[in-house]
Amino acid sequence: QQGLKHCDVILTSPEDILSFDLLTIDKCRRNEFIIGQSMLSIQQWCKIYIRDILDESDEILHIKYQLVYSVGRQQQVDGGVERWKTIQSILTFVKQHAATIAQQYMDDIFYKVSTRQSHFPEFRLLSHQPFPTLCQLILKEWLSQRSFRQNDLQVIESFILNTNSSIDDLTGRFSDTIIQLFLILRGLLSSEVLFISSRINFQNSLPSF
Incomplete structure (x- = not known):
């Protein structure tokens, strides 16, 4: 209030203001x-009374200088560590079936064998036509490494490959952790x-195996 009376200028930084705002929430x-x-x-x-004047605003407001402050205890993302293992296994299946599906859809896939066995081949879908087949191959491989009951497989396949399937079909039959894995697969496959x-290019966008 004294600063308002004397028309003072307060020098600060965006980080300090944000830190004060978040600290208020944390105290509550x-x-x-x-x-x-x-x-x-x-x-x-x-x-009400203060107006911000930014010097070099284009630099200060650049996205690379934005800070994210964590509040509360650390929480795992849905699926926990299995989330990353599942994604990694899916990419392994893509590498495993890349050559086969490229032969079936020669006009719809760009494929080039990698010079090293540990590297991911150049693999790019040029159209949507091969993708459903690739999804079925991936899901078949993933299910073969799991020990689900035979009468549950159809429900699982329908939920993962069909975005119109309801999660209610899984509730009570599988644990929350397993359902999270189904949702991850559904996002990768049926949600495309x-x-x-x-479409971007696996060879350029993904790490080597």
Whole structure:
């Protein structure tokens, strides 16, 4: 308020302002409401009376300088470590079947054998036509490495390959962890995340195996 009276200029940085805002939220989460209320009052007062003047705004506001502050305890993404193992196995299956499917769809796939066995071949889908076949091959390989009951396989295949299938068909039959894996596969296959990636070029966009 004294600064407002004397028309003072406060020198600060965007990180300091953001840190103060997030600290206010954190204080409230910790039930430190007296401090949190005081900090919130300062925020509200600043928004009413203070105006930001940015020097070199194009540089300061560049996305590479944006900071993300974590709040609360660290949490795993859905699927945990199995999420990354599943994605890695799917890419391995693509490499495994790349040559075969390229022979079946010669006009719709660009394929070039890698010079080293440990490297991923150049593999790019030129149209959507080969993708359903590739999905079926990948899913067949993935299921062969799992020990699901025979009468559950049709439900699993339908859910992963058909985006119209409901998750209600899986609830109660499988654990939450397994359902998360099904959702990951569904995103890669029937939601065509893998197709979009393959349109870019596997050889350039994915690490070597």
